[in-house]
Amino acid sequence: AAANVYNHMVMPTSYGNPLGEYQQLINGVVMWDVAVERQVALRGPDALRLARMLTPRNLDKLVIGQGKYVPICNYEGVIINDPVLLQVADNEIWLSIADSDIGLWASAIAGAHNMDVRVFEADASPLAIQGPLAIDVARALFGDWVDSLNYFAFKQTELNGIPLIVARSGWSKQGGFELYLRDGSRGTDLWNLVAEAGVPFGIVPGAPNGIERLESGLIAYGGDTDNVTNPFELGLDKFIDVDQAQDFIGKAALKVIKENGTKRRFIGLKIGGAPFTASTETRVDVTLNGSYVGYSSSYGFSPRVGSNIGVAMLSVAAIAASGGLEIVTEQGLLPAEVVALPFI
Numbered sequence: 001a002a003a004n005v006y007n008h009m010v011m012p013t014s015y016g017n018p019l020g021e022y023q024q025l026i027n028g029v030v031m032w033d034v035a036v037e038r039q040v041a042l043r044g045p046d047a048l049r050l051a052r053m054l055t056p057r058n059l060d061k062l063v064i065g066q067g068k069y070v071p072i073c074n075y076e077g078v079i080i081n082d083p084v085l086l087q088v089a090d091n092e093i094w095l096s097i098a099d100s101d102i103g104l105w106a107s108a109i110a111g112a113h114n115m116d117v118r119v120f121e122a123d124a125s126p127l128a129i130q131g132p133l134a135i136d137v138a139r140a141l142f143g144d145w146v147d148s149l150n151y152f153a154f155k156q157t158e159l160n161g162i163p164l165i166v167a168r169s170g171w172s173k174q175g176g177f178e179l180y181l182r183d184g185s186r187g188t189d190l191w192n193l194v195a196e197a198g199v200p201f202g203i204v205p206g207a208p209n210g211i212e213r214l215e216s217g218l219i220a221y222g223g224d225t226d227n228v229t230n231p232f233e234l235g236l237d238k239f240i241d242v243d244q245a246q247d248f249i250g251k252a253a254l255k256v257i258k259e260n261g262t263k264r265r266f267i268g269l270k271i272g273g274a275p276f277t278a279s280t281e282t283r284v285d286v287t288l289n290g291s292y293v294g295y296s297s298s299y300g301f302s303p304r305v306g307s308n309i310g311v312a313m314l315s316v317a318a319i320a321a322s323g324g325l326e327i328v329t330e331q332g333l334l335p336a337e338v339v340a341l342p343f344i
């Protein structure tokens with residue numbers, strides 16, 4: 001077993017068999033305790049106004065019951081988190097945050113704009129069920145209505161008296177659900193119910209998977225990003241609307257960045273060498289003909305690509321060059337070539 005700290009909480013990162021957890025995620029179903037994905041709640045008449053000030057994503061069509069991936073930037077257009085947003089009631093919006101202190105940021109913005117909204121951490125802890133058989137586990141737990149949930153849609157419900165939000169989301173591209181537990185005292189009950197319902201489908205405990213996320217090109221805020229990363233570098237263009245009427249933090253800066261184009265870009269790498277035994281999340285240098293051209297934030301062996309792969313933030317010049325890229329790994333210097341994300 002292994003663990004990490006995320007949003008000031010301990011997070012399980014493996015139950016001791018990373019390859020087995022990967023295979024189950026691709027072919028079966030896994031359950032992840034992702035309670036560290038904390039919910040920053042915005043409650044009050046100005047909840048939507050605050051949410052719109054916080055994200056460059058256009059929220060004109062936001063409705064209760066449909067979640068959205070909403071990058072958050074600072075005034076320089078630097079990404080400072082990439083939460084999933086859920087409007088859970090007329091006057092209440094949740095930001096299911098990645099690893100940075102958005103509660104402090106949001107309450108400061110609300111105060112500075114005299115908004116009538118309270119910002120607090122909700123008692124809500126996601127448990128993810130991911131993989132092609134996740135739908136079967138969700139049906140067994142809740143009934144066939146789960147089939148009608150669209151991607152990122154969610155519904156309030158309960159399970160044996162445990163209050164939940166069931167969402168069709170999760171940090172993998174294998175499909176699945178996230179159960180937002182709304183009563184922290186019932187965590188063990190929920191875990192046991194899911195584990196039991198999953199027995200016929202071979203469910204195993206796991207954690208957000210480092211290899212699958214490389215294959216799928218999902219962004220890990222804080223790992224893949226540095227203190228100057230903007231959403232265009234990350235390829236998040238479709239979530240950034242600088243032309244909307246709504247004002248939001250970073251709008252002026254993002255307009256300029258979009259006009260000028262970016263000097264770096266987040267891309268995939270196909271890497272040589274012997275298969276790595278596990279995914280590595282340590283930041284390492286990438287060089288072109290010996291000169292530094294960017295960093296790789298994670299690499300590992302992909303069984304489905306059949307090669308070592310990684311993700312990297314590289315200069316556009318290095319991406320355009322043909323050949324000569326190398327990456328500094330635990331195996332030493334290895335040749336690398338640029339591949340579009342996602343790998344699969």
Ligand code: THG
Nearest residue numbers: 037069082083084096097098126170171178218219
């Ligand atoms: N689920 C929930 N909360 C979270 C995460 C999650 N908080 C932390 C972290 N993960 C937030 N970051 C992401 C990053 C990517 C995605 C979700 C949350 C994601 N992206 C898809 C993609 O990039 O292809 C889909 C984006 C879209 O089309 O809207 O799923 O996982 N509750």
